[in-house]
Amino acid sequence: MSRQDLSRIRLDIASEKSEIRKSALAEIKNLTPAEALPILAATIDRKNDDVLLDISKAMLSFKDDALPYLVKALTSDNWSMRRSASFILGKLGTNSLKKLMEMIPQNEEDVDYWMVQTLGNMGGEAVQYLVRVFKHPNEKIRLAAIRAAQNVNDPRMVSSLLHLLEEQNWPVRKAAYDSLEQTYANNLPALIEALDKSSDEAKYWIIKLLAEQANPELTAKFAKIVDSGPMESKLEAIKALSMIENTEAHRILVGYLAHKSWIIRKTAADAIYSQGLGASDELISAINGSNVDARYWSVKLLGQSKEPRIFEEIVKCLQDTHASVRSAACQALGALGDKRALAPLMTMLNDEAEEVRTSAILALSQIGERDEAPIKSALPAHVRQENMVPCVHCGKLVGRNFTFCPFCLGHLRHACRNCGRAIDPKWKGCPDCGTPI
Numbered sequence: 001m002s003r004q005d006l007s008r009i010r011l012d013i014a015s016e017k018s019e020i021r022k023s024a025l026a027e028i029k030n031l032t033p034a035e036a037l038p039i040l041a042a043t044i045d046r047k048n049d050d051v052l053l054d055i056s057k058a059m060l061s062f063k064d065d066a067l068p069y070l071v072k073a074l075t076s077d078n079w080s081m082r083r084s085a086s087f088i089l090g091k092l093g094t095n096s097l098k099k100l101m102e103m104i105p106q107n108e109e110d111v112d113y114w115m116v117q118t119l120g121n122m123g124g125e126a127v128q129y130l131v132r133v134f135k136h137p138n139e140k141i142r143l144a145a146i147r148a149a150q151n152v153n154d155p156r157m158v159s160s161l162l163h164l165l166e167e168q169n170w171p172v173r174k175a176a177y178d179s180l181e182q183t184y185a186n187n188l189p190a191l192i193e194a195l196d197k198s199s200d201e202a203k204y205w206i207i208k209l210l211a212e213q214a215n216p217e218l219t220a221k222f223a224k225i226v227d228s229g230p231m232e233s234k235l236e237a238i239k240a241l242s243m244i245e246n247t248e249a250h251r252i253l254v255g256y257l258a259h260k261s262w263i264i265r266k267t268a269a270d271a272i273y274s275q276g277l278g279a280s281d282e283l284i285s286a287i288n289g290s291n292v293d294a295r296y297w298s299v300k301l302l303g304q305s306k307e308p309r310i311f312e313e314i315v316k317c318l319q320d321t322h323a324s325v326r327s328a329a330c331q332a333l334g335a336l337g338d339k340r341a342l343a344p345l346m347t348m349l350n351d352e353a354e355e356v357r358t359s360a361i362l363a364l365s366q367i368g369e370r371d372e373a374p375i376k377s378a379l380p381a382h383v384r385q386e387n388m389v390p391c392v393h394c395g396k397l398v399g400r401n402f403t404f405c406p407f408c409l410g411h412l413r414h415a416c417r418n419c420g421r422a423i424d425p426k427w428k429g430c431p432d433c434g435t436p437i
Contacts, residue, residue, distance in 0.1 A: 006039065013058075014043045014051055021051065025058050033065040041069035044084040045076075056088045063092070067100055074114050086114040090122050113141050120148025127152055131160045143175050150179035158187035162194050165202035177205045184209050195221060200230050207233060211240035219249050226256070226264070235267050242271030250275060254282040258294035269297045279307040287313060292322045299325060303332025311336060315344050323353035330356060334363030341367060354407060361397065 012024030028036045040059050046052050059066045066088070073085035089100065100118075116133055119126040130152065133145035146164060149157050161183070164176035184191050195206050195218075207225065210218060218240070225237040238256065241249045253275070256268035272283070279302055286298035299317050302310050314336065317329035330348055333341040341363070348360035388397040393410030416423055416430035416437075429436045 006035070010039050010042065013039065013055060014046055016048055016051060018050070021054055025054055028058055029061065033062050037062060037066055037069045040066075041073055044073060044088065045078050045081040046084075047080060052084055052087075056084070056091065059088055060091055064099060067092075071100070082114050083117075086117045089118040090120070092122075113144055116141060116145040116148050120145075120151040127154050127156050127160075131157070134160065134164065139169075139171070143171060146172065146175040146179055150182035153183065153186055155187035155190070158183055159190050162190060162198075162202070162206075165194075165205050166199055173201070173205065177208070180205075180209055188213070192218070200233060203229065204233050204236055207236040207240055211236070211243050214243040214245070216244050216246050216249070219244055219246075219252070223252050231261075231263070234264060238264070238267045238271050242274050245275055245277070250277055250280060251282050254280070254286055254294075254298070257286060257297040258289070258291035265293055265297055269301060272301055273304060278305040279310045284310060284313055287317055292325060295320065295322070295325045296328050299328040299332050303328070303335040306336055308336070308338060311338050311340065315341070318344055318348060323351075323356050326351065326353070327355045327359040330359035330363045334359075334366035337367055339367065358396070 009024045009027055012020050013028065015021045015024070028040065031039075037059070040055055044052065044055055044059070046055065059070070070085045070089050073081050074089075076082055076085075092100070116130065119130040119133075130145055130149060134142060136142045136145065146161070149161060158180065161176045161180050165173055165180075167173055167176075180191075191206060191209060195203060195210065198206060203225065207222070222237040222240045222244075226234045226241075229237065238253065241253055250272070253268050253272050256264055257272075259265050259268070283298045283302055283305075286294045287302065289295060295317070299314065302314060311333075314329050314332045317332075318326055320326050320329065326348070330345060333345060345360045345364050345367075348356055351357050351360070388399065390396065391398050391405040391408065391410060393405060394408040396405070396407045398405050398407070416433060416435055418430065418433050418435040423430055423437065427437060
């Protein structure tokens with residue numbers, strides 16, 4: 001074939017017009033590898049995906065003969081050329097792997113980087129080569145290898161990535177976790193075994209992965225971590241238990257509502273709510289227990305369940321010896337929205353604790369939004385919502401006609417210095433005598 005024809009083919013195979021490109025590629029197939037491959041290799045930097053895909057297929061048809069040209073492209077100054085060469089090499093498969101590794105230039109970091117991408121796309125026998133790069137001295141290449149591992153569906157890769165969770169280098173641990181998220185299902189037994197044997201740092205990441213399985217058989221393991229693990233692992237184990245929607249996991253979570261640590265109690269409460277099991281027997285039992293924290297959180301959770309059958313139990317909690325539980329009971333009754341709560345809540349307006357009185361007012365207001373007429377007739381005028389204004393000193397709601405705030409004792413109203421008329425501090429002057437304030 002003449003030099004002029006080869007030049008024409010070189011232009012046509014990169015054409016964005018499909019019919020021209022495919023006609024040129026058909027001609028390429030009739031050329032020898034020595035004639036065809038230099039032309040194809042010179043055009044793999046095209047950014048058009050359709051063009052690149054057709055050129056890739058043509059190069060792959062020459063199999064191992066294309067290797068020297070693709071390896072050379074990995075050392076190109078052109079980034080698109082290197083990326084395309086890596087993509088095509090990955091499609092060659094592991095049959096060409098040994099020969100490819102023999103051709104790769106040594107100690108060229110840019111080539112190492114793109115080889116990582118190539119090996120990640122190959123899988124199979126490429127696993128052992130990719131794992132070697134996990135120890136590369138250049139952190140950029142090392143991280144690239146770890147992230148490329150997420151493309152490898154091989155059980156051996158899961159074991160290798162689990163070892164990286166023990167690294168002191170946080171970016172390495174995070175990259176390993178990201179790749180495990182995509183591959184851990186290929187070797188679940190290794191992950192479960194690592195939960196017992198790994199360091200506290202590694203366990204944190206493993207718990208996050210196993211939580212996605214929602215496996216009831218892991219209930220006892222997660223509970224053990226909450227009992228004896230570091231705080232970060234405790235919190236992740238509680239979240240993992242929330243994914244297991246059975247009675248045993250729920251019972252354990254309710255037990256944590258009495259934990260000595262506030263963050264454990266709060267995380268457990270959030271986990272129970274996320275389970276969506278509603279007014280369970282365990283929660284109802286907890287509101288009658290001896291632990292005030294368990295009573296507080298269980299009352300809040302039962303209120304959020306909005307199940308009418310627990311109304312009577314919540315009303316009983318209005319008589320609890322601890323103000324926090326009485327306040328939570330008021331809030332729960334407000335959430336339930338049951339009109340039967342009006343009378344009990346009215347009695348709480350005289351409670352000795354400010355937080356209880358405030359919660360009672362808010363609860364009455366909530367029920368009022370659902371059934372406004374009965375509430376207006378039941379509430380004293382000074383606690384009806386339309387007659388409430390925020391205190392200018394503390395911000396809490398007080399009666400519009402109050403002279404002093406009952407919460408902070410701040411002076412709410414002033415008298416005109418000329419005629420003695422009570423005036424609002426927001427007025428510009430006295431409405432009776434016109435004296436400016």
